[in-house]
Amino acid sequence: MTPPDRQRKREKRPPKPLDEQTLKDLALHYLGRFATTRARLVHYLQRKVRERGWAGERPPDCEAIADRCAELGYVDDAGFAAMKSGALLRRGYGARRVEQALVAAGVGEAERAPAREAGRDQAGAAALAFARRKRIGPFATGPADPDRRQKQLQAFIRAGHDFALARALVFADSMEEIAGLDEQFGRDQW
Structure with a gap:
């Protein structure tokens, strides 16, 4: 006891x-x-x-x-913005989503500008990373029905990508179909 x-x-x-x-x-x-x-x-x-x-x-x-x-350099909003935007872009998120994350973190307009520019420059690479990660478009494992493609398109939009770019990737069945997108969207990161 x-x-x-x-x-x-x-x-x-x-x-x-x-x-x-x-x-x-x-x-x-x-x-x-x-x-x-x-x-x-x-x-x-x-x-x-x-x-x-x-x-x-x-x-x-x-x-x-x-x-x-x-x-003292313990807090650096510009460095945080560069780090956070780079990580989100590598994960496949679009420029709009990156901007929203930085605003939510309290990063000022001046510190967000370079991240915004990087998001525009890396839009194609980020979209491809997102498509590869989610197995969308040319990275899909099988044929997609219209309902599934609609959901994939919605996922692209929620991830912050441009509608035209998202639509082109969702409805592409092979990498050859998206080969011409770099001229269309002016991106060189494909």
Whole structure:
């Protein structure tokens, strides 16, 4: 038989309220674990203050902490945009979907511009990667009926690809049929 004190469950103590130094430490710990943007870091710090409370004399200045981290090079929105857009394009997502992901991550307009240009330049390669990954068009394992092709076209559109490019790939039955697309769409990454 176990003693009565072992039978009692441990009660969780509420976490200590944050102060300025603890908030800075949380920011550094978060940046050490995740590649992020300045906006996401601010959002994370504000959430932590809401969850744990604040014990400092002055109100928390999450913006100043994020600015300091950006000054030190711990947060780089342009680098994050390049990394994230490259990863999404390699996975086969289109320029529109890449743009949406960067906006959701809080990347500013100026930092998104090079990623937008890369998305336009690599549209053909990204579309082919998506078709290969999803086994669509010339990469399909068997003949596709009209309903299946419609669903494949919808998948292309959700992935952020241009409609004309998506339609050309979905309705292509062989690689020879898509050989002329580089002239039509002005892409050289095929």
